[in-house]
Amino acid sequence: MQSSGQPHDEAPWSVGFCDCFSDMKTCCIACWCPCITFGQIAEIVDKGSTSCGASGALYTLIMFITGLPCFYSCFYRSKLRKHYKLKGGGCGDCMLHFCCETCALTQEYRELQNRGFDMSIGWHANVEKNQGLAMAPVVEKGMSK
Numbered sequence: 843m844q845s846s847g848q849p850h851d852e853a854p855w856s857v858g859f860c861d862c863f864s865d866m867k868t869c870c871i872a873c874w875c876p877c878i879t880f881g882q883i884a885e886i887v888d889k890g891s892t893s894c895g896a897s898g899a900l901y902t903l904i905m906f907i908t909g910l911p912c913f914y915s916c917f918y919r920s921k922l923r924k925h926y927k928l929k930g931g932g933c934g935d936c937m938l939h940f941c942c943e944t945c946a947l948t949q950e951y952r953e954l955q956n957r958g959f960d961m962s963i964g965w966h967a968n969v970e971k972n973q974g975l976a977m978a979p980v981v982e983k984g985m986s987k
Contacts, residue, residue: 851927852927852928852929852930853926853927853928853929854928854929855928855929855930855949855953856952856953856956856957857949857952857953857956858949859938859942859945859946859949860945861948861949861952862944862945862948862949865948865952868948868951868952869944869948872943872944872947872948872951873944876901876905876911876915876943876944876947877898877899877901877902877905878894878898879947879948879951880897880898880901880911880915880918880947881893881894881895881896881897881898881899881901882894882951882961882962882964883918883922883947883950883951883954883961884897884898884901884918885897885964885965886954886959886961886964886965886968887918887921887922887925887954888921888965889965890964890965890966890969893964894964900914901914901915910940911943912936912939912940912943912946913936913939915939915943915946915947916935916936916938916939916940916946917935918950919935919938919939919946919950920932920935922950922953922954923935926953926957928953958972
């Protein structure tokens with residue numbers, strides 16, 4: 843039996859990387875104001891420990907200083923991917939953000955939307971609106987004695 847080296851419990855993303863044009867509103871915001879899209883993603887991924895505004899401002903600062911905000915945003919893709927056990931890898935996360943930041947941010951934004959988050963209201967309002975979102979993922983029990 844051959845192994846691909848990937849864990850077998852990884853799920854596919856709910857939208858493709860190049861499907862950003864199927865949601866033109868999000869795609870346009872991610873293209874022209876990526877700090878907004880990134881801030882919204884970061885607030886949800888960090889479960890409200892950082893605000894949309896703070897994350898977006900840091901993204902903008904990194905963008906103006908280095909010209910490469912993808913080195914910051916790719917780490918949030920990795921956090922999102924690990925939390926939901928999505929297919930991919932750390933190096934691939936950075937490459938996707940480096941090659942097309944707009945597509946990567948749009949895919950992440952839509953992934954969270956498809957998982958029940960209203961991206962426009964932030965983490966705390968989402969938790970109040972839907973208590974199930976704040977729950978930890980279910981862990982299946984392994985073998986027992």
